[in-house]
Amino acid sequence: MTTLSELDEAVRVIRHHVPAPPTVGVVLGSGLGGWGDALADLVKLPYAEIPGMPRAAVVGHAGFFCAGRVGDVPVACLQGRAHLYEGHPLAKVVFGVRVLARLGCRAVLLTNAAGGIHHGFAAGDLMLLIDHLNLMGKNPLVGPNDDALGKRFPDMTYAHDPRLLELARAAASEAGVPLREGVYAALLGPSYETPAEIRMLRTLGADAVGMSTVPEIIALRHMGVPAAAISCITNLAAGLTRRELDHAEVEETARKARARFSALLSAWVRRAGEDAAARSSAS
Template sequence: MTTLPELDEAARVIRHHLPARPSVGVVLGSGLGGWADELADLVKLPYADIPGMPRPAVAGHAGMLCAGRVGDVQVACLQGRAHLYEGHALAKAVFGVRVLARLGCRAVLLTNAAGGIHHSFAAGDLMLITDHLNLMGVNPLVGPNDEALGKRFPDMTYAHDPRLLELARAAANDAGVTLREGVYAALLGPTYETPAEIRMLRTLGADAVGMSTVPEIIALRHMGVPAAAISCITNLAAGLTQRELDHAEVEETARASRARFSALLSAWVRRAGEGAAAGSAS
């Protein structure tokens, strides 16, 4: 497991480049990284310049830490994430969100590209993750527990923070964006699922499937940092169409959804930032 001194060294290097302490952290998934380029007073720092930070090698993940403002809300944003299927150790896959927590973010909003399982979903839909199924076969808390980071057995009843979920719904109303809701199943990858696996996931109650996010949610819950996530449904899962799945299609659909996604995420960040400020003042 990553140690607190390692996280704090990374945070120290990042703080040297930040104009202000961030109150909201954001993680941008496949094809969704363009949102960070719209931040006011934008500062970029390559992951390669941050001690301990893993560098993603998947198309659509730029590997930059971006800092700036959405309105009056100071934001630190991960423009891309490391995945387990790239060969990264589990502790490395959650290193970025743990650093966001150590930077002082009082809420972290995550995004991903996902395959749609629910029969009513279409490519381009945005889905608020209300709960998840960890089917990756791994957990970022396995191994010795560092009590300085969090307790040994964190409760996962509210892993997807209820207040942030409500703020996402309100943000969708602000932005005039339709926001679906559902359960996200996380599998290891990098293969897409078989039609039989999709039928299994539907039986288990999954509405969308992907290869990320859940370890990060667990790590943030461990540290006591409120977190929630939105999926961009970039394709229908295997067996629901006659087409073979392709990562280029995932990126293209994410880019095509950029305007609605950006409007929703910006509104969500504003509301989460206001909530964080109110919480610190009370």
């Protein structure tokens, strides 16, 4: 379990470079990191310079902490994430989003690349996660609980924050970007699923499958920070096409979807930031 002191040491280093607290945190998944480079007043810090931050080693995950603005909204952004399948302890997999929470983010928006399971999905679609299945066999809250981070048994009914989901729908309408909705199944990886496993996941109610995001959602829920996520459907899952699955296809599809994704994410960040500011002033 990550300790509060480890998180606060990372926060101390980041605040030396970026003293103003961010309002919205963003995590950028495979092939989607370019959005962070377009932030206004951009400050970039390699993960290697942040104490405790695990290195992002997967192709398509740049490994930079970015800070800047989208409109008037202060943003902290993770360009890439660590994955459980790389051999990191789960506490390290969620370290980045816990840092975003300790920095003061009042909402965290996550993204990922995922395989489409729903028969109506096509490569390049964007899907809003309305719920998830944790099939990784791991949970970031296992071990001694630090009450300073969150309570022992957090409720997961609204792990995907309803207000942020509504703001995502409004942002998609504003940006003119079609937005699917569905349930995301998280598996350990790094091997892709078999056709039989995809049939199982569909029976369980999954619409997309990936190897990330769910531990981060759980950790943020534990800390009481509203969170929600969008998947870029970068390929159809095993057995739905005759092609073998390949990570290069994931990156290429994410690249082609970048303009639509960026427009949607920027509109979502603006709305989330404005909503957080309005709720803060009302209280």
